[in-house]
Amino acid sequence: MKTPRLTPYLTFNGTCRAAMTFYQQCLGGDLMIQPFAGTPAAEQVGPEGQESVLHAILTTEDLVLMASDAGMHQITKGNMISLSVNCQSEEEIAALFRQFAEGGTIIMPLEDTFWGARFGMLTDQFGIDWMFNYDKPAAQ
Incomplete structure (x- = not known):
């Protein structure tokens, strides 16, 4: 059974472009970034926020990740928000x-778990919590 598609949406306080570019470097895929400039939302952020990100979407074969900068909203980090990446091999989980983890x-x-997977957790340089899981093939 294929893992269900998950589409998390992240909100940053001015670092959306850097974060999404970093995630694209890690995961590959196509990245679309729409700044506030030139949109009806531009007046919400004033002249200093025109290049802030109104909406970004990173799309790979297995993942859709959406994000934006906060605009006029204040950002506080939640304590139970994590994104899980289900890996296809030991090499992939180690590399990702x-x-x-950089920064x-x-x-x-990463360690072997009682549920038969290799698993690890980290907080990235942007304060986002991640879980990485690789379900090892069952011993025969």
């Missing part, structure tokens, strides 16, 4: 975990 904080290093 290493990339996302961040490892909460739980």
Whole structure:
């Protein structure tokens, strides 16, 4: 069974463009970024916020990730928001975990788990919490 598609939406306080560019470097895919400038929402952010991100979407074969800068809203980090990446191999989980950990904080290093997976958790350099999971093939 294929893992259900998850479409998380992230809100940043002015770092959306940098964050989404970083995630594209880690995950690949196509990245579309729409600034506030030239849209009806431009007046909400004033002259200093025109290049802030109104909407961004990163699309790969298996993932859709959407995000924006806060605009006029104040951002506070939640304590139970995580994004889970289900990996297809030991090599993939190791590479992604290493990339996302750069500049961040490892909460739980990659390790084998009691549920038959390799798993790890971290907070990336932008304060977003991630979980990485690779379900190992069952022993025969």
